[in-house]
Amino acid sequence: xxxxxxxxxxxxxxxxxxxxxxxxxxxxxxxxxxxxxxxxxxxxxxxxxxxxxxxxxxxxxxxxxxxxxxxxxxxxxxxxxxxxxxxxxxxxxxxxxxxxxxxxxxxxxxxxxxxx
Amino acid sequence: xxxxxxxxxxxxxxxxxxxxxxxxxxxxxxxxxxxxxxxxxxxxxxxxxxxxxxxxxxxxxxxxxxxxxxxxxxxxxxxxxxxxxxxxxxxxxxxxxxxxxxxxxxxxxxxxxxxxxxxxxxxxxxxxxxxxxxxxxxxxxxxxx
Amino acid sequence: xxxxxxxxxxxxxxxxxxxxxxxxxxxxxxxxxxxxxxxxxxxxxxxxxxxxxxxxxxxxxxxxxxxxxxxxxxxxxxxxxxxxxxxxxxxxxxxxxxxxxxxxxxxxxx
Numbered sequence: 001x002x003x004x005x006x007x008x009x010x011x012x013x014x015x016x017x018x019x020x021x022x023x024x025x026x027x028x029x030x031x032x033x034x035x036x037x038x039x040x041x042x043x044x045x046x047x048x049x050x051x052x053x054x055x056x057x058x059x060x061x062x063x064x065x066x067x068x069x070x071x072x073x074x075x076x077x078x079x080x081x082x083x084x085x086x087x088x089x090x091x092x093x094x095x096x097x098x099x100x101x102x103x104x105x106x107x108x109x110x111x112x113x114x115x116x
Numbered sequence: 117x118x119x120x121x122x123x124x125x126x127x128x129x130x131x132x133x134x135x136x137x138x139x140x141x142x143x144x145x146x147x148x149x150x151x152x153x154x155x156x157x158x159x160x161x162x163x164x165x166x167x168x169x170x171x172x173x174x175x176x177x178x179x180x181x182x183x184x185x186x187x188x189x190x191x192x193x194x195x196x197x198x199x200x201x202x203x204x205x206x207x208x209x210x211x212x213x214x215x216x217x218x219x220x221x222x223x224x225x226x227x228x229x230x231x232x233x234x235x236x237x238x239x240x241x242x243x244x245x246x247x248x249x250x251x252x253x254x255x256x257x258x259x260x261x
Numbered sequence: 262x263x264x265x266x267x268x269x270x271x272x273x274x275x276x277x278x279x280x281x282x283x284x285x286x287x288x289x290x291x292x293x294x295x296x297x298x299x300x301x302x303x304x305x306x307x308x309x310x311x312x313x314x315x316x317x318x319x320x321x322x323x324x325x326x327x328x329x330x331x332x333x334x335x336x337x338x339x340x341x342x343x344x345x346x347x348x349x350x351x352x353x354x355x356x357x358x359x360x361x362x363x364x365x366x367x368x369x370x371x
Contacts, residue, residue, distance in 0.1 A: 028360045029358065029359070029360055030291060030358075030359040030360040030363060031225075031293060031311060031359055032225050032292060032293035032294045032297075032311075033225050033226070033228040033230070033293045033311050033312070034172075034225040034226055034228075035169065035226065035228045035230035035231055035234055036228060036230065036293070036311050036333065036359075038165045038168065038169065038230075038234055039230055039234055039237075039333075040333060040358050043161075048360065049225075050292060050294060050297055051224070051225045051294075053136060053137075053224065053225075054136070054137050054138075054139075055136055055137075055139045055140055055172075055224075055225075056225065058139065058140030058141070058143075058144060058168075059140065059168070061140075061144060061147075062140065062143060062144065062147065062161075062164045062165060062168050063161075063165070064161060072301070079137070097290065097291070097301065098290075098291040098292060098359075098363070099288075099289045099290055099291040099309070099363050099366075099367065100367070102291060102359070102360045102363035102364050102367065103363055103364055103366075103367025103368070103371075104367075105360075105364070106360065106361065106363070106364020106365070106367065106368070107364065107367065107368060111361075112357070112358050112359075112360040112361035112364070113358060113360070212335065212336075213313040213335055213336060213337075213338055214338070215314070219295070219316070222293075222294070222295070222312075222314070223294055223295070223296055225293070225294075228293070228311060228312070229313070229314075
């Protein structure tokens with residue numbers, strides 16, 4: 001699934017515009033606990049989260065997350081956006097809650113990250 | 117795996133407790149260093165995840181700490197020493213889900229009780245030594261294939 | 262839709278307060294942040310989370326949630342289960358990660 005398709009399914013706005021909208025996302029992980037992202041993720045994933053601090057971007061980079069979607073219309077501060085630009089991780093913001101965002105994407109065929 | 121490395125490489129980062137805005141910077145720099153010398157992607161992933169968890173523990177619990185790394189053609193060793201409260205019961209701390217993190221740390225997305233288990237899971241050898249009231253030292257080795 | 266229906270359809274493990282299986286489900290909420298759940302979950306929601314800490318019980322009880330589903334194969338701590346029995350909160354567990362558990366429940370409740 002491409003980033004562009006994900007944005008459409010979630011009625012999301014793209015916060016950081018640095019990247020190719022056709023980047024391929026292979027699976028998704030919904031979490032607020034960063035250790036869970038490090039534990040359950042597989043590379044080229046989408047992270048759906050309610051946290052917007054800089055350490056979320058760093059966690060994503062270390063975990064190989066390709067894109068982050070913030071739920072409930074949350075927007076990170078300018079510093080976090082700048083960090084995401086540097087790390088080339090596109091950021092999206094959706095009005096959906098984590099449940100609806102996960103539900104819509106799962107129903108559209110995006111698989112979850114499997115526990116290894 | 118042919119590494120672009122002659123001799124050994126080592127380095128050190130200082131970590132400041134409570135500094136969430138730069139948390140993860142040391143692990144990220146280590147990640148780039150490993151990529152530069154051509155370490156396999158999966159090994160880099162394991163090493164940086166283990167390092168990041170250890171780095172976060174210092175940020176969350178300790179006043180300050182140091183992250184040392186030693187890269188040889190065979191492996192990477194990471195040693196994190198902190199001036200923190202120490203771990204009272206290491207066996208309990210190693211259990212998945214056990215955490216002594218305060219509520220505000222949980223609200224930042226840490227303190228799920230997965231830190232030490234995650235470090236152990238991603239390293240080939242893992243040791244933790246702790247003295248209550250003095251600090252904790254974690255040592256991890258990840259072998260190159 | 263009752264909690265029991267979800268348990269049956271997703272083969273969830275029941276860890277506390279069996280009597281809660283008869284609770285009606287009004288929807289679901291997914292979050293690992295207690296303040297978020299306190300603020301945004303609705304009465305009768307099932308709460309999908311990775312958190313296993315004791316405090317989840319108080320949140321579920323205060324917000325009248327129909328059940329807590331702990332995902333990712335994580336196990337609630339003993340004290341959490343004990344507290345849940347006291348507070349009449351049903352805790353369920355599944356090996357499914359959060360995204361998949363939410364996705365499947367979304368399809369069932371839709």
